[in-house]
């Protein structure tokens with residue numbers, strides 16, 4: 001921290017101490033400075049010297065990335081009201097915060113990063129014991145890279161009994177650790193085993209789902225499966241993130257730590273983004289591989305655009321998102337037919353959604369209404385959720401749940417945590433699912449999920 005900045009920082013600690021003493025409650029302070037450009041993977045790597053708790057977010061569409069280290073505060077909410085309870089806790093925190101910020105860039109200052117499990121309130125089964133129903137962290141140190149400029153936010157909670165010099169010394173020491181040592185050797189772990197969980201059983205549950213759909217039980221359901229992987233050594237999370245960033249364009253990258261386990265992924269699917277009053281959402285469902293050459297790629301893309309089964313998978317998502325967005329927005333814009341969304345090894349049907357939020361609604365309200373969309377759950381929403389609980393034979397944990405961030409102005413963005421893995425030391429569980437409709441073929445759906453497992457598998461042992 002520059003010397004001039006230290007005195008500004010001292011000022012807000014003084015202010016916070018006064019308020020904390022008057023109100024007899026802890027006080028959140030937030031200090032933002034522009035710094036020399038930082039490599040986010042090195043920052044993430046160095047972060048562990050300060051705190052094991054680290055979070056990471058990279059946008060799919062613009063040069064915008066955040067790395068959080070430590071936590072000034074963590075918000076946990078659970079049960080059916082977890083989104084609303086989080087909003088209440090968040091409002092209290094952000095309104096009371098004392099902020100020193102001369103830049104006002106998005107994703108700086110009082111920012112919360114984290115996510116939610118797919119289902120709320122269920123008992124956590126292996127391997128999800130270390131992940132709560134929801135967790136949103138206000139990092140102690142937050143690096144924000146936006147349009148190739150780096151900002152560092154320091155967030156701290158000041159208690160009435162704190163001493164200014166002590167707080168200052170500790171934060172400056174930690175800051176030194178974060179910026180000390182400028183590189184690490186990228187190391188992809190050696191895989192010693194990859195074990196599918198009963199593939200034949202999974203295919204028969206897809207078959208059964210098509211029969212239940214034909215029988216009128218529901219219209220669509222997304223069924224997922226797990227791949228368990230073991231490595232020779234502990235997985236180096238910073239290296240995995242760096243590899244994912246190099247390989248997976250058009251994807252959101254995220255990593256969230258909880259009790260030493262890391263949930264990490266490269267997902268193409270936005271759930272909702274709010275900037276000022278503009279809401280953007282994404283309908284992404286319907287899948288085909290990329291071609292091995294341009295001709296094959298075009299042919300496959302065309303095939304996907306005209307395939308009845310994939311169009312049906314997609315249409316359920318558009319319908320549901322349209323209804324949910326109509327209820328809390330105006331000026332809703334949704335094109336009448338999808339276009340292709342290309343990824344490294346597969347392509348999806350994509351329909352963008354844009355609207356203006358009605359006054360009084362927040363990003364979390366929208367997420368509560370949307371989650372899970374039929375791209376992750378099914379149609380009708382609640383029937384599909386129950387169907388998944390009864391038939392999927394695994395605990396989804398945070399797979400397909402909302403992950404993302406929000407700032408003090410209630411702007412922010414959440415994606416859905418698909419193409420993801422839960423990593424614990426030398427072990428990982430990878431997850432992928434697919435939309436099942438009446439015309440689904442179990443073998444093709446199985447192959448589709450195999451392709452969806454590839455992005456994570458390719459950075460976890462090659």
Ligand SMILES: C=C(O[C@H]1C=CC=C(C(=O)O)[C@@H]1O)C(=O)O
Nearest residue numbers: 285286287375418432433434435
């Ligand atoms: C549920 C997943 O993908 C969804 C997103 C895009 C396309 C999908 C599909 O075509 O089945 C899925 O709905 C996953 O990757 O685990």
Ligand SMILES: [Mg+2]
Nearest residue numbers: 286287434435
């Ligand atoms: Mg599909």
